[in-house]
Amino acid sequence: MPELPEVEVVRRGLARWVLGRTIDDVDILDVRSIRRHGLGAEDFAGNLVGARVLDVVRRGKFLWMPLAPPAEAGGTATSGGTSGVAPVALMAHLGMSGQLLVKDAGLPEEKHLRVRLTLSAVDDPDAGPLPQELRFVDQRIFGGLFVTSMVSTTDGHPGGLGESPLPLIPVEASHIARDPLDPAFSFDDFFAKLRRRRTGIKRALLDQGLVSGIGNIYADEALWAAKVHYARPTDVMRRADALRLIDACRDVMLRALDAGGTSFDSLYVNVNGSSGYFERSLNAYGREGEPCTRCAADPLFDSLSLIRREMFMNRSSFSCPRCQPKPRNGRW
């Protein structure tokens, strides 16, 4: 279940293996994986074949590769060759189960292989011939690929962590807020927007327009770490508590990143196919009925400190009843 740390692991892998390479061929095995490319499969492939990968950038859970367009496409639109063509990027979202795998051509097709990009042959002085396929594998098809144009970022800073030199972002990611690991993330902006909302804090954390990169797992982990109940109202939230929560988000995601991403089954695999192992250090998510690791050390530990599971926003929420108590009469 890729959230920010997992997508960042993929981004780094792609930067290592795909940067600077030209796309020689595109093979779409399931059109549903390019659903968001409104102009269809032919247009998708036409935009990619001959294009060169200039960068690998991420904001929140969106990942994109700005492209140098195919030579003839650039020439057609602007015969002078000046910057008349809108910059385009190959956008990717992994959804629930998406993977981007760099593989040698000829290796067996994955069961859920949806799109295959064949990359230019490169003989690396150290690594030898680089794998020539970038495969998009996705069991549940919540994720996908599409080609889109890029627009200026509203704050003039480059798109997220990926250190794109240009302050450009794909249209479809322009409404996505900065994530807590982004150098341009502003806590003050986040807090101001948070206070204007009339909703619960977990809903806010999952709203990618407010703060990005956080999904159900890291939301529960950060709320646990900051000892905050998921339904706590945002409009009266104290600044110090919000700061503690964002710090917790940052902390848990950085630790996951160090571990190479979280994985609960074989669905999530990084760009080279190896699984993460951060699940061993989860404190709340998926631990229903198990003792809260923090409360267990307390001499007053009792059955009130078993992790509870509740349905919230049509998804499971895990929390400790003792250190994340429910609001009483709407007051905290």
Add this chain to the structure above:
DNA sequence: CATTCGTCCTGATAGC
């Protein structure tokens, strides 16, 4: 505008 809800998907698992 802000907020909530239904939809898209497959496969593992539980229950009859």
Add this chain to the structure above:
DNA sequence: TGCTATCAGGACGAAT
């Protein structure tokens, strides 16, 4: 055994 129901959940568009 074999069927059906449930669950997992990110993002988006429609509805309120």
